[in-house]
Amino acid sequence: MIPLTSDQLNLLAPNARSSYRETFESADVVFAEYGINDNRLRIAHFMAQALHETGGLTVLIENMNYSAKRMTQVWPKRFPAEKDAKPYAHNPEKLANKVYGGRMGNDKKGDGWKYIGRGIIQCTGKESYAKFGNLLNIDLVGNPELAIDPQYSLKIACEEWMEKGCNALADQDDITKITQRINGGQVGIASRKDWLVKTKNVWM
Numbered sequence: 001m002i003p004l005t006s007d008q009l010n011l012l013a014p015n016a017r018s019s020y021r022e023t024f025e026s027a028d029v030v031f032a033e034y035g036i037n038d039n040r041l042r043i044a045h046f047m048a049q050a051l052h053e054t055g056g057l058t059v060l061i062e063n064m065n066y067s068a069k070r071m072t073q074v075w076p077k078r079f080p081a082e083k084d085a086k087p088y089a090h091n092p093e094k095l096a097n098k099v100y101g102g103r104m105g106n107d108k109k110g111d112g113w114k115y116i117g118r119g120i121i122q123c124t125g126k127e128s129y130a131k132f133g134n135l136l137n138i139d140l141v142g143n144p145e146l147a148i149d150p151q152y153s154l155k156i157a158c159e160e161w162m163e164k165g166c167n168a169l170a171d172q173d174d175i176t177k178i179t180q181r182i183n184g185g186q187v188g189i190a191s192r193k194d195w196l197v198k199t200k201n202v203w204m
Helices: 006-012 018-024 027-034 040-053 068-074 082-088 092-100 126-136 144-148 153-163 166-171 175-183 189-203
Strands: none
Touching: 006 018, 006 189, 018 153, 027 153, 040 166, 040 175, 040 189, 068 082, 082 092, 126 144, 126 153, 144 153, 153 166, 166 175, 175 189
């Protein structure tokens, strides 16, 4: 088992939120359940993705406060021009309902906002909340804020990691495919690669 110590966490994420620090206190036990700390590549890749998704363990809930220009970069098909994005600029709830509504299991008005990304690998969409809630026997659909509860957040992230076959991809040192599985695309790949360099320096 490859351990994750508080010193290592402080080195990688000195500004980590207290809730994330609490979450990772049990990391060795949780990782062992999912085989993530079986080798150094797996823990390095998992933590690189986690650190990117949470901004160095500082972000609990997805930030939907975008400028019109940034929306055209993140969602070019939905917002091909800035004029299309302007009605949603700096309006997180309206934007979340626009980009997430009607998909990912979000079938009711307001679901896009209610089930925005939360936690270590940003659990997103009612379908994912239901799936991981059922696996862990918790009501994530009824209580989406549980996705950032220290008792559950790491387990939810590990369930998603396992479901998407990321241990095998980490064994191959394939950050591109891991990012595709986690993100659904390659958004933030440069940042993810930078984090991987840092995590490898800690564990490799």
